[in-house]
Amino acid sequence: MSDRSHVWHPFTQHGLGEHIPLVVRGEGAALFTADGRRIIDAISSWWVTTHGHCHPRIMAAIAAQTQSLDQVIFAGWTHQNAEDLARRLVALAPRPLDYVFYSDSGSTSVEVALKMALGYWANGGEPRHRIAVMRHSYHGDTFGGMSVGERGVFTRAYRPLLFDVTTVPFPHAGAEQETLDALEAACKAGDLAAFIVEPLVLGSGGMLIYGRSVLAQMQAICAKHGVLFIADEVMTGWGRTGPLFACDAAGVVPDIMCLSKGLTGGSLPLAVTLATPAIYEAHYSADRARQFFHSSSYTANPIACAAALANLDVWRDEPVTERIASLIDRQSEGLAQWARAGLLNPRQCGTIIAADFPASGEAGYLADIGPRLKQRFTDEGLLLRPLGNTVYAMPPYCIDEADLAAVHNAVTTAARDWA
Numbered sequence: 001m002s003d004r005s006h007v008w009h010p011f012t013q014h015g016l017g018e019h020i021p022l023v024v025r026g027e028g029a030a031l032f033t034a035d036g037r038r039i040i041d042a043i044s045s046w047w048v049t050t051h052g053h054c055h056p057r058i059m060a061a062i063a064a065q066t067q068s069l070d071q072v073i074f075a076g077w078t079h080q081n082a083e084d085l086a087r088r089l090v091a092l093a094p095r096p097l098d099y100v101f102y103s104d105s106g107s108t109s110v111e112v113a114l115k116m117a118l119g120y121w122a123n124g125g126e127p128r129h130r131i132a133v134m135r136h137s138y139h140g141d142t143f144g145g146m147s148v149g150e151r152g153v154f155t156r157a158y159r160p161l162l163f164d165v166t167t168v169p170f171p172h173a174g175a176e177q178e179t180l181d182a183l184e185a186a187c188k189a190g191d192l193a194a195f196i197v198e199p200l201v202l203g204s205g206g207m208l209i210y211g212r213s214v215l216a217q218m219q220a221i222c223a224k225h226g227v228l229f230i231a232d233e234v235m236t237g238w239g240r241t242g243p244l245f246a247c248d249a250a251g252v253v254p255d256i257m258c259l260s261k262g263l264t265g266g267s268l269p270l271a272v273t274l275a276t277p278a279i280y281e282a283h284y285s286a287d288r289a290r291q292f293f294h295s296s297s298y299t300a301n302p303i304a305c306a307a308a309l310a311n312l313d314v315w316r317d318e319p320v321t322e323r324i325a326s327l328i329d330r331q332s333e334g335l336a337q338w339a340r341a342g343l344l345n346p347r348q349c350g351t352i353i354a355a356d357f358p359a360s361g362e363a364g365y366l367a368d369i370g371p372r373l374k375q376r377f378t379d380e381g382l383l384l385r386p387l388g389n390t391v392y393a394m395p396p397y398c399i400d401e402a403d404l405a406a407v408h409n410a411v412t413t414a415a416r417d418w419a
């Protein structure tokens with residue numbers, strides 16, 4: 001009994017007896033296990049690692065920060081890292097997202113966004129409580145996040161407690177107008193506080209990709225009706241779709257924007273929710289009852305902020321944009337290879353490629369093929385984690401030719417074997 005693990009892992013069915021590798025070191029695009037294996041991290045450790053594991057500059061910034069200030073209450077107190085980071089984020093984000101609220105995960109950044117939107121309406125004297133969402137969305141695993149996300153096997157046990165939302169269809173190619181019409185109708189109902197959406201790519205929903213013009217049109221519809229537009233860039237931010245933020249590609253300025261995952265280069269947990277002056281001013285008053293009622297204990301943790309500042313330095317000083325451009329080209333070659341091997345619906349947005357294994361039996365997240373493929377890839381030295389029958393690659397931008405070719409080839413071979 002004593003050598004059995006006491007750890008309960010996320011999204012893991014321990015009853016299946018799956019072997020859980022022990023990771024001891026990370027460097028660049030690789031992880032190293034206790035039993036001496038080198039694993040290529042083809043999904044950026046669940047979409048967080050942008051410049052590679054243990055980037056020296058980020059690690060050094062963390063080490064340096066630990067010598068001066070570890071943590072400080074952030075209600076009514078501040079520190080230089082938080083001030084500097086907020087200023088630099090505002091300069092990078094679409095204007096006028098001028099205010100930065102700190103939290104500690106993507107899910108909390110979404111909770112904060114929803115509460116900001118509701119607070120905006122409540123303080124404006126016109127309380128609105130309805131949120132519109134897109135089919136197949138994912139916004140985190142807290143109750144607010146689950147409520148605005150896709151209902152499915154993940155949420156079955158909690159469903160009666162999730163709040164009601166208005167759902168617009170996913171804008172499949174050729175059916176974009178249905179999405180726009182549904183959003184327009186939802187806006188016209190008059191009780192809509194906000195629309196929350198993952199710009200350009202729905203990640204957990206199966207790497208579903210839609211066009212920039214739909215994103216821009218959805219934002220325009222919300223703006224026309226005064227409905228707040230929340231961009232959840234937790235996954236799409238930090239270059240994943242090509243530009244720094246997916247909204248940049250569409251020239252979209254959201255009212256509220258959520259960032260996390262790559263904010264620290266993937267090194268430490270940190271999140272921000274950016275808001276326009278209108279949202280901030282709706283809470284600005286001499287009346288304490290109108291302040292924004294939210295905090296996490298580790299809000300704006302100084303060490304995490306130091307990591308985020310170092311991440312911005314890497315973006316400023318290293319050829320990150322060139323790395324991304326090169327990765328985009330190599331990924332499209334890999335995707336073409338996957339398509340030739342018979343994978344369906346090959347799709348790409350920036351550095352992300354995805355395609356579907358022909359589903360035999362149950363499709364969707366619980367499709368049997370997912371865990372079987374995952375195990376096969378792990379045995380081959382690759383960290384890939386298919387979403388049901390959808391396989392995707394989203395590596396750190398530093399991945400080299402040989403490692404990326406290994407990722408592409410492993411999926412191609414698996415596709416041939418499955419055919």
Ligand SMILES: *Cc1c(COP(=O)(O)O)cnc(C)c1O
Pocket residue numbers: 105106107108110138139140141198203204232233234235236260261
């Ligand atoms: C991962 C993710 C979240 C949740 O972030 P956590 O840090 O895991 O809480 C929210 N929204 C999107 C779009 C995500 O991909």
